[in-house]
Amino acid sequence: MTGKKYFLYILISLLISCDPRGCNLVWLPNFYGYISREDLIRIPLIQPYELLTLSNLDKDPIDESDERTVSWELRFKNRGMDHINCTDFNVVHGVIYGNGKRSKYAPDDYFVIIPSQKLEKTFKSETAWNEYLINIGIDPGKLIRPWPVFKKFEKDLTLPWYDPQKGIRP
Secondary structure, eight states, X not given: OHHHHHHHHHHHHTOEEXXXXXXXXXXXXXXXXXXEETTEEEEEOSTTOEEEEEGGXXXXXXXXXXXXXXXXXXXXOSSSOOEEEESEEEEETTEXXXXXXXXXXXXXXXXXEEGGGTEEEXXXXXXXXXXXXXXXXXXXXXXXXXXHHHHHHHHHSXXXXXXXXXXXXX
């Protein structure tokens, strides 16, 4: 029985996907090694967290100055909230934080995720969110928008918090 489990593990580990940049084979188990799955495009944050949106949205003209922009979905892993719509975020010192205040859809709360602590926290108030981040040594004003991050990731599979060539890892 142990041999069958080991074989199944190896088989699952060897799943491959077509990379839309040229149909090169990409090993799926590398969390930072692929940009899409099914009809979704993704930005990997800190494993297992990722931002997701429909792949056809990147073909539409997107006005980055639009205050009510298309949001990306961040799915929670712990029980409670299912997901949050994210329009602005950052990943700093092992902390994922951001908000969906420019989103057209709910939930558009403020959030802080610390994967190493299995912490997923949402805030209804920007003030409470700011205070929480400041208390853990994070500047809440340093947010980035998903689309420019995705465009760079799509081009070279690097992110502000992940660039193996430069030794940058979350």
